[in-house]
Amino acid sequence: MLSTGNLFRRTGRLLRGTSLTAVPASFTGIVRYTRVQLAIKAALAVAIAWTVAPWVPGVAAQYPYYAPLGALVSMYPTISGSARAGIQTLIGLVTGIALALAALLLFGSPTTLTIALIVGIGVLLAGIPKLGAGQDYLPMAALFVLVVGIDDPDGYSLGYTVQMLVGVAVGLTINAVLFPPLHLSGAVDGLASLRLALARQLKEMGAAIAESWPPKHEDWSNRRTELISFSREVRESVQLADRSRRGNLRSRRHHHDLDADYRALRAMERVTLYVEDMTEVLATAIWTSPKDMPVPDQLSEQLSEAMLACGDAVENWDADSEEYSAARDAVLKLQSDMNTAASPDSPVDVTASLAMSMRRVLRTIRTVEDQP
Numbered sequence: 001m002l003s004t005g006n007l008f009r010r011t012g013r014l015l016r017g018t019s020l021t022a023v024p025a026s027f028t029g030i031v032r033y034t035r036v037q038l039a040i041k042a043a044l045a046v047a048i049a050w051t052v053a054p055w056v057p058g059v060a061a062q063y064p065y066y067a068p069l070g071a072l073v074s075m076y077p078t079i080s081g082s083a084r085a086g087i088q089t090l091i092g093l094v095t096g097i098a099l100a101l102a103a104l105l106l107f108g109s110p111t112t113l114t115i116a117l118i119v120g121i122g123v124l125l126a127g128i129p130k131l132g133a134g135q136d137y138l139p140m141a142a143l144f145v146l147v148v149g150i151d152d153p154d155g156y157s158l159g160y161t162v163q164m165l166v167g168v169a170v171g172l173t174i175n176a177v178l179f180p181p182l183h184l185s186g187a188v189d190g191l192a193s194l195r196l197a198l199a200r201q202l203k204e205m206g207a208a209i210a211e212s213w214p215p216k217h218e219d220w221s222n223r224r225t226e227l228i229s230f231s232r233e234v235r236e237s238v239q240l241a242d243r244s245r246r247g248n249l250r251s252r253r254h255h256h257d258l259d260a261d262y263r264a265l266r267a268m269e270r271v272t273l274y275v276e277d278m279t280e281v282l283a284t285a286i287w288t289s290p291k292d293m294p295v296p297d298q299l300s301e302q303l304s305e306a307m308l309a310c311g312d313a314v315e316n317w318d319a320d321s322e323e324y325s326a327a328r329d330a331v332l333k334l335q336s337d338m339n340t341a342a343s344p345d346s347p348v349d350v351t352a353s354l355a356m357s358m359r360r361v362l363r364t365i366r367t368v369e370d371q372p
Contacts, residue, residue: 037179038077045071045174049167056166059152063159070167073133075175077240082175085133086168092134093164096122096141097157103146104153110146118142190237191261194230194268198275199315201227202361205282206307209300214286221283224276231272238265270364271314274357278307281357285350299351302337306330310358319366331358 049071053064074086103118104110110118122139125131131138141160149156204220238261285295295303309327316323334355338348 038075041174041178042072042075042171044178045075045167045171048174049170052170053163053166056162058158058162059155060159060162060166063156063163066160066163067167067170070164070169071171071174072167073137073164074168074171079172079176082172086172088132088134089137090134090161090165090168092126092131092136092138093141093161095125095134096138096143097145097161099125099138100142100145101153101157103142110150115143115146118146190234191264191268194234194272195317196315197227197230198268198271199311201275201279202307202311202314205278206304206311208286209282209295209304209307218283218287221279221287224279227272227276227279231269234268235265238262267364267367271361274360274364278354278357281350281353295350296341296348298341299334299338299348302330302334303351303354306334306355306358310361313362313365317365324362324365327358328362331355331362 046068049067050064053067054061056064056067070086070089073089074082076082076085099118099122103114107114119139119142122142126135126138128135144160145153145157149160201220201223208215208218208220306327309323309330312323313321313327318324334351338351338355341348
């Protein structure tokens with residue numbers, strides 16, 4: 001089993017030598033590549049569905065344009081997602097058609113009032129959460145049967161359903177056979193990117209403390225929401241990787257411990273919260289309330305060194321490394337000096353808060369490293 005620490009060290013090699021300021025861009029590139037793959041497969045599936053549709057026997061051959069639509073709606077980044085979307089779409093479609101046919105049976109030829117009533121009921125039924133992708137197609141199918149297929153509602157309904165089924169089948173086949181999506185690299189690179197982004201934030205804050213206040217650069221102070229947003233994107237990438245394994249034949253050849261990814265993710269999310277809190281505390285001490293929240297001059301050097309060392313520890317993410325030991329010693333030294341320097345005339349509240357957050361960061365690394 002691949003431990004979380006090994007995962008981080010392995011993924012770190014993918015981005016080693018890359019500028020920390022460019023880390024999120026690498027993750028964005030993975031997302032773009034996935035979108036290009038999906039676009040190519042969707043185009044191919046639509047083309048095949050359009051080619052096959054006229055050869056479908058019976059009345060369905062009169063409605064070939066619904067086959068490409070079925071192929072398109074079944075195109076999702078994962079095979080399980082494609083299957084779910086296709087099935088939900090067909091359920092919504094059949095429900096809407098049944099609703100329209102029932103209306104024709106009860107009320108005869110559609111009128112303005114009948115159409116409005118059936119579409120309204122369709123929209124209400126589409127609110128059922130379990131319908132998922134089929135929610136949009138339920139009222140639309142009912143409307144199409146009443147308006148487009150009124151001359152032959154039975155034949156139109158059958159043709160509509162069969163061709164959508166053909167399209168969904170083509171889409172699922174293309175998605176499963178042609179480069180079946182297995183989004184493991186997105187999860188791995190996303191975790192490494194988030195880790196390096198957090199390390200960068202700690203190092204830039206450490207550098208800012210060592211400058212004359214107020215520091216000349218303040219980009220780091222505006223990244224609080226960016227770090228949280230980025231961690232959410234990484235969580236989505238890990239969840240996508242998990243979903244992409246279901247029903248995917250490639251997953252048998254690519255053994256990957258997603259449990260380790262989830263442990264790494266939870267650890268990174270905790271560290272993100274700690275770093276976000278440190279960013280807010282330090283930014284407030286520098287620009288908002290420097291008099292009410294001072295950092296004693298005799299502690300600024302130790303605080304800067306501790307934060308820089310913590311940045312190295314997060315970047316390396318190995319509780320047995322020299323970087324981790326250096327960070328731990330730097331934080332302990334900071335706390336010792338802080339206790340000595342504390343006095344009514346020299347409050348250390350800000351320093352104590354930052355030191356506690358750094359201890360939590362280091363404890364998170366140690367705790368996750370100790371997990372199997």
